[in-house]
Structure formats: C-alpha cells, structure tokens
Amino acid sequence: MRLVLERRAETPWTLNLLSPLLAVGLTLASAVLVFLAMGQDPWQALWVYFLMPLSDSWGLQEVAVKATPLVLIAVGLALCYRSNNCNIGAEGQFLLGAIAGGGLAVAMHGADAGRWLLPAMLGVGALAGAAWAMVPALLKTRFGVNEILTSLMLVYVAQLLLDWLVRGPWRDPDGFNMPHTVVFGAEATVPLLLEGGRLNLGTPIMLAVVVLGAVLLGRTLKGFEITLVGEAPRAARFAGFDEKRLTWTVFAITGALAGLAGVLEAAGTVRQLQPDLSPGYGFTAIIVAFLGRLNPLGCLVAGVFLAITFIGGENAQIMLQMPLDVTRVFQGLLLFYVLACDTLLLYRPRLLRRSGA
Amino acid sequence: MTLSRRHLMTGAAALAGSAALPGPAAAQDRANVGMILIGPVGDFGWSHMHDQGRRRMLEVLGDRVTSNLVESVAPPDFDRVATQLIRTGARLIFTTSFSYFAPTQRLAPRHPNVFFENATGPATLPNMAVYNARFYEGRYVQGVIAARKSRSKQIGYVATFPVPEVIHAINTVMRGAWSVDPSMRIRVVWVNAWSNPGREAEAARALIDQGCDVLCSHTDGPAPLQLAEQRGIHGFGQASDMTRFAPNAHLTSSVNSWGDYYAARARAVLEGNWQASDTWGGLGSGMFSLAPFTNMTPEQASEAERIRDALANGTLHAFDGPIIRQDGTPVIPAGQRLTDDQIRAMNYFYQGIDVAMP
Numbered sequence: 001m002r003l004v005l006e007r008r009a010e011t012p013w014t015l016n017l018l019s020p021l022l023a024v025g026l027t028l029a030s031a032v033l034v035f036l037a038m039g040q041d042p043w044q045a046l047w048v049y050f051l052m053p054l055s056d057s058w059g060l061q062e063v064a065v066k067a068t069p070l071v072l073i074a075v076g077l078a079l080c081y082r083s084n085n086c087n088i089g090a091e092g093q094f095l096l097g098a099i100a101g102g103g104l105a106v107a108m109h110g111a112d113a114g115r116w117l118l119p120a121m122l123g124v125g126a127l128a129g130a131a132w133a134m135v136p137a138l139l140k141t142r143f144g145v146n147e148i149l150t151s152l153m154l155v156y157v158a159q160l161l162l163d164w165l166v167r168g169p170w171r172d173p174d175g176f177n178m179p180h181t182v183v184f185g186a187e188a189t190v191p192l193l194l195e196g197g198r199l200n201l202g203t204p205i206m207l208a209v210v211v212l213g214a215v216l217l218g219r220t221l222k223g224f225e226i227t228l229v230g231e232a233p234r235a236a237r238f239a240g241f242d243e244k245r246l247t248w249t250v251f252a253i254t255g256a257l258a259g260l261a262g263v264l265e266a267a268g269t270v271r272q273l274q275p276d277l278s279p280g281y282g283f284t285a286i287i288v289a290f291l292g293r294l295n296p297l298g299c300l301v302a303g304v305f306l307a308i309t310f311i312g313g314e315n316a317q318i319m320l321q322m323p324l325d326v327t328r329v330f331q332g333l334l335l336f337y338v339l340a341c342d343t344l345l346l347y348r349p350r351l352l353r354r355s356g357a
Numbered sequence: 358m359t360l361s362r363r364h365l366m367t368g369a370a371a372l373a374g375s376a377a378l379p380g381p382a383a384a385q386d387r388a389n390v391g392m393i394l395i396g397p398v399g400d401f402g403w404s405h406m407h408d409q410g411r412r413r414m415l416e417v418l419g420d421r422v423t424s425n426l427v428e429s430v431a432p433p434d435f436d437r438v439a440t441q442l443i444r445t446g447a448r449l450i451f452t453t454s455f456s457y458f459a460p461t462q463r464l465a466p467r468h469p470n471v472f473f474e475n476a477t478g479p480a481t482l483p484n485m486a487v488y489n490a491r492f493y494e495g496r497y498v499q500g501v502i503a504a505r506k507s508r509s510k511q512i513g514y515v516a517t518f519p520v521p522e523v524i525h526a527i528n529t530v531m532r533g534a535w536s537v538d539p540s541m542r543i544r545v546v547w548v549n550a551w552s553n554p555g556r557e558a559e560a561a562r563a564l565i566d567q568g569c570d571v572l573c574s575h576t577d578g579p580a581p582l583q584l585a586e587q588r589g590i591h592g593f594g595q596a597s598d599m600t601r602f603a604p605n606a607h608l609t610s611s612v613n614s615w616g617d618y619y620a621a622r623a624r625a626v627l628e629g630n631w632q633a634s635d636t637w638g639g640l641g642s643g644m645f646s647l648a649p650f651t652n653m654t655p656e657q658a659s660e661a662e663r664i665r666d667a668l669a670n671g672t673l674h675a676f677d678g679p680i681i682r683q684d685g686t687p688v689i690p691a692g693q694r695l696t697d698d699q700i701r702a703m704n705y706f707y708q709g710i711d712v713a714m715p
Contacts, residue, residue: 036535058440058444063681065437083531095454163549167549175459176455176458176479176520176521176523177518177519177524177704177715178455178456178459178518178520179518179549183459198437209455269433270433274432274433276431276432276433276547279431279433281433282471311437314427314434314437314438314441315441317425317426317427317429318391318425318438318441318442318445319425319445321425321426323398323428324397324427324428324429352416
C-alpha cells in the first residue's frame with residue numbers, strides 16, 4: 001500500500017475551515033511534546049500559554065492591544081494578496097504612518113493643541129502609509145518592477161528614516177541622548193477605554209475595519225473585482241476590469257491601514273517614537289493574513305491567536321521559567337503546519353493497494 | 358521551581374486583592390523577585406551576568422526567595438511585562454537597562470507596594486532605587502593597556518548609545534591611554550543597540566579597517582572581541598570573562614558581579630527595611646572586577662595591576678583635572694576633580710577622540 005496525493009477538482013468549503021483548525025491542533029499537539037521534553041506538566045503549560053492570557057480583563061485587554069496592529073495590517077494585506085499583489089512592505093508603511101502622525105505630535109508638543117490633534121494624526125498617518133505603498137504600486141504598473149523587492153526594500157528606508165529622525169532632529173532634549181522623542185501630550189494620545197488596562201480606541205477602529213473589509217470583499221463589485229483579478233486575470237480583463245487601477249487601489253488601502261496601525265501604536269501603546277517601535281508587526285501580519293485565509297474575519301481570529309502566543313510566551317517565561325525561544329518555535333511551527341495543511345486543500349490523500357507482484 | 362495549578366490560582370487571587378499586600382515597610386517570610394533583561398540571557402555578557410547575579414541571590418537566600426526572569430524585552434513591551442510580573446506576585450523588580458529607566462520611572466508610582474531597581478538610571482523615586490558600577494575605572498585600565506599594545510596609536514570603540522554613561526566610559530579610555538602616550542587617538546562607531554551581534558561585528562570591522570588595532574566595546578556580547586581575534590588584533594571583553602571567545606586577542610575583561618547586591622536588596626525587602634538608594638560601586642566594592650590579564654608581557658601586566666589597585670583603593674582617580682574638551686575648552690584645571698553628578702551628566706568628548714557627538 002502506498003499513500004498518494006491526487007489533485008482535487010474542487011475544494012469543499014469544510015476543508016477551508018478545517019485546514020487552519022487542524023494546523024492549530026497539530027501545533028498544540030507539538031506543544032505538548034515540547035513541554036513534556038522540557039519536563040513541564042503539559043496541561044499546566046498549555047493553560048499558562050494559551051488560556052491564562054484570556055482569563056481576566058487585564059489579560060484580554062493586553063491581547064486586544066497586541067492583536068490590533070496585526071489585524072489592521074493583515075486585513076489590508078489580504079486584499080493585496082487576493083488580487084495577486086505581493087506587498088510585503090507593510091512594516092515600512094506601518095513605520096511611515098507612525099513617523100507622520102508622531103511627527104505631528106512632536107511638532108505640536110507643548111503648543112496646547114485642541115481636540116483636533118489626534119484625528120489629524122490618524123489621518124496624516126494613514127495618508128503617509130498609503131503614499132509609501134504607492135511607490136511600489138507605481139513602479140509595478142508603470143515600469144513592471146517586481147513589487148516584492150521594492151516594497152521590502154522600502155521597509156529598510158523607513159526604518160533608517162525613523163532611526164535618523166529620533167536620533168537627530170526629533171530627539172527628546174531631556175532624554176539623556178537616548179534615541180526617542182518626547183512622550184506625547186495627552187491630546188496626542190489615543191484615549192484608553194477601560195480602567196486598569198491598556199485597551200484603547202485603536203481596537204474598536206480595528207473591529208470596524210474588519211467589518212468594512214468583510215463587506216467590501218463579500219458584498220461589493222470592487223470585492224468581486226479583487227478576487228477575480230487574483231484568480232483569473234484574463235477573465236477579469238475580458239470583464240473590463242482595469243488591473244493597474246486595482247493595483248493602485250489595493251496598495252493604497254493596505255498602506256493606509258498599515259499607516260493607521262503605525263500611528264495608533266505610536267500614539268496609543270508606546271506614546272513616543274523610538275527605533276524599535278515595531279517588533280516586526282508588518283511581517284508577522286503576513287502570517288496572520290495567510291492563517292486567516294485572506295479573509296478579514298479570519299484575519300481577526302488569526303491575529304488574536306498570534307497575540308495570545310506572544311503574551312502566553314511572556315507568561316510562560318514568568319510562571320514556568322521557559323525560554324523565549326519556545327514562543328518563537330511555536331510561531332514557526334504554526335506557520336509550517338498551516339502551509340502543510342493547505343496541501344490538503346488542493347490535493348486529496350488516497351491509499352493505493354499495491355496491485356500485482 | 359514547579360508551579361501547581363493551585364499556585365497559579367493563589368497568584369491570581371493575589372492579583373485580585375493587591376490591596377491586601379503588606380505595606381512597603383513590613384517584614385515578610387518570602388519574597389518574589391522579578392528581573393527584566395534587555396537582551397537574551399545567553400548573550401555571554403551584560404544580560405547573562407545579571408542572570409548570574411540572580412542565581413547567586415537565590416543561592417544565598419535559599420527558599421525565602423523565588424524569582425522570575427523575562428529576557429529580550431523591547432522597551433515598548435516593558436509596561437506589559439513588568440505589570441505581569443507584579444500581577445504574579447513580584448515585590449522587587451530589577452530592570453537591568455538604561456533603556457528601562459524612563460519606563461520604570463513611569464510605572465513605579467502606579468505600584469507603590471512594589472520596589473523597583475533600575476540599572477543604570479540617574480534618579481530615584483520613593484519605591485525606585487538605581488544601581489550601577491563604576492565601570493569607568495576598568496575603562497581607565499583598558500586605556501593604559503591599549504596604549505601599551507597599540508602600534509597604530511588608534512583605539513577603536515564599539516559604542517551603543519550616546520548616553521552619559523557611554524560617553525564618560527569612552528573619555529576614561531582616552532584618559533588612561535593619554536597617561537601613557539598623549540599621541541593616542543580613539544575612533545568611535547555607534548551601533549545604536551545594546552545587543553546586536555551583526556551590527557557589533559560590522560562596527561568592529563569598520564574600526565579595524567580604519568587602522569585601529571585595539572578594540573574596546575560597550576555592547577553586551579563578545580562579537581567585537583571575536584572579530585578582533587579573527588583579524589589578529591587585540592581587544593577587551595565586556596561584562597563577563599571573555600577569554601575563551603578570543604584566546605589570542607583578549608587582554609582583559611570587565612567582569613560584572615551583581616549577586617551580592619541582589620542578595621542584599623532582596624534581604625532588605627524580606628526584613629522590611631528596603632530603601633530607595635543610589636548605589637555606584639567601584640573596583641573596591643566587588644560589583645565588578647577585571648579578568649586575568651592575558652596576551653601581555655609581564656611588565657605590561659604588572660603595570661595594569663598596579664593601576665587597577667590604585668583605582669580600587671582610591672589613590673588614583675579617573676576624573677582628576679586637567680580635563681579638556683574636544684574643541685580645546687577646559688572643563689576643570691589640574692588639582693580639581695569632577696563630582697559624581699558631573700560625571701553622570703557628561704555630554705562632551707575629551708581631546709583626542711576623533712568623532713563628533715551625535
């Protein structure tokens with residue numbers, strides 16, 4: 001007998017749902033093995049890792065705070081990837097949003113700005129992120145340059161720009177020469193929502209974006225266009241859809257959402273600009289987008305799950321003396337299993353009886 | 358340490374009723390001590406030695422103290438990690454980076470029942486102490502040794518951030534080197550990270566390519582020293598004895614030793630007499646020492662020992678005048694000495710340092 005993979009003619013929708021669940025299940029099973037190998041009680045470790053972050057209001061708020069930038073970016077990326085635009089530079093668009101919005105906060109620091117300051121920061125941040133994303137879009141549609149390379153390389157430009165700004169012109173004069181800006185004033189800070197936690201207005205904004213994204217994809221002509229251009233570009237051309245204009249549109253949306261996430265992170269969680277503002281949200285969001293099946297609601301679930309692994313990883317360090325590397329191993333395993341399980345979407349495993357002989 | 362579900366639940370109960378915690382001055386039987394590290398615990402340098410100090414504290418105090426560690430915490434994540442340590446019962450938290458000074462200062466007033474200790478910030482609060490070692494004394498010795506070993510008369514310095522702590526360290530290397538040979542010069546490359554082996558090695562490479570033949574480094578790991586070994590020049594280890602990473606290049610290392618301090622501070626919490634102190638221990642205090650001098654002639658080694666001992670017993674001081682700025686303006690004349698506050702606010706380079714203040 002041997003096992004062969006046969007190409008499926010059609011993928012049943014149940015598998016679309018089951019495949020990521022199977023991946024999560026396999027990750028958990030591997031986690032149990034890792035915990036056993038490290039001499040931990042696996043059930044207790046699983047509890048600390050995956051349930052403790054959800055066990056009280058403070059933990060839930062922290063998960064929401066961590067998931068917000070991931071989901072915001074991932075929803076935009078999902079639109080890009082569905083339409084076959086490989087924007088992997090969301091990290092740079094995130095940073096540009098933070099730079100533009102944060103720059104406004106730095107410029108207005110101590111100037112007794114009114115209530116308009118924060119909305120202006122959010123707007124400027126989204127615009128700056130979109131503008132940064134337009135560069136690879138323009139290069140792709142005008143000159144046929146590969147957007148994977150250009151969007152990725154602009155990440156480094158954005159990182160160095162931020163680095164220069166916070167070490168040079170925007171450095172906090174009272175900051176002992178450390179590379180960061182002043183702490184933003186109250187009117188430049190995203191308001192907190194609950195007492196005793198760090199949940200801020202960014203999370204409701206993120207949820208609204210998820211709903212808008214789902215409506216856009218599922219209920220509008222633009223959504224149909226995005227999917228069609230990605231799945232059958234020739235058919236889309238016959239249908240009269242303009243592929244180049246769509247590239248511009250999805251890059252602009254992704255950039256704007258990443259920029260918004262950036263300014264929300266700078267003005268909400270960190271409250272200042274500093275070189276390590278982002279622990280790689282723009283890149284982690286790529287995992288979130290694919291884990292969420294390029295579906296806005298799926299991105300929400302996946303973003304929350306990844307946020308839990310981050311915070312659970314810290315809890316495991318604190319409660320169980322487990323090293324940080326375990327968290328990284330879990331995140332790597334998760335992506336690995338997702339990709340492996342996706343094989344089952346396209347192929348069907350079948351046992352073949354060895355005949356003859 | 359193994360934790361049962363019941364422990365976890367009592368932890369959770371403690372969070373729910375933090376008002377029930379004993380007040381700051383009460384003595385207690387047991388204490389939970391948290392530690393937050395800026396780099397990985399396996400950096401073989403700064404963070405590693407803080408963890409060693411933590412282990413020493415656990416040995417000394419036995420089962421009266423439990424301790425939790427979180428490594429590689431970026432400053433934006435500091436709030437969440439510290440809050441989680443407090444929620445799981447920490448009464449004393451060591452935040453072991455200058456990058457955590459401002460975040461610790463922001464967090465401490467919100468948790469008046471928890472004691473914070475920051476290395477190496479410049480100011481205290483009622484429930485926040487600061488501690489540091491006078492590493493500059495070791496830097497002075499490095500300067501003397503470097504001047505003896507260098508043929509190109511150029512010392513390379515792999516620096517982190519232009520904070521006063523790093524600036525006065527670079528200045529003391531210069532002062533030590535000058536005491537041997539006034540034609541010595543220092544070149545500096547900023548890596549803008551405490552721990553980033555890739556960038557540290559790149560900076561070291563750039564310095565060597567510019568003609569430096571002795572490397573000092575301020576980063577947390579052995580990467581610059583390893584590059585010195587590869588390129589056949591000399592260098593100094595930082596934070597732990599790094600002889601084994603560079604058996605032919607290593608001259609000496611500044612070896613941090615936080616264990617006694619950590620044990621004393623945790624004991625103070627147990628006994629209910631913790632106070633927000635400002636500790637700055639020199640070579641004589643045991644907070645750090647110099648690793649055995651290697652790859653030197655016996656005369657060079659004995660000179661280094663003599664200067665080390667003079668600094669330790671106070672007959673030699675690293676910040677005696679005359680001190681002259683890079684641009685030639687005098688700071689203090691001969692016969693005067695900088696105060697600790699002046700050292701901690703240092704924001705200028707001495708003459709002979711070939712780099713502009715960023």
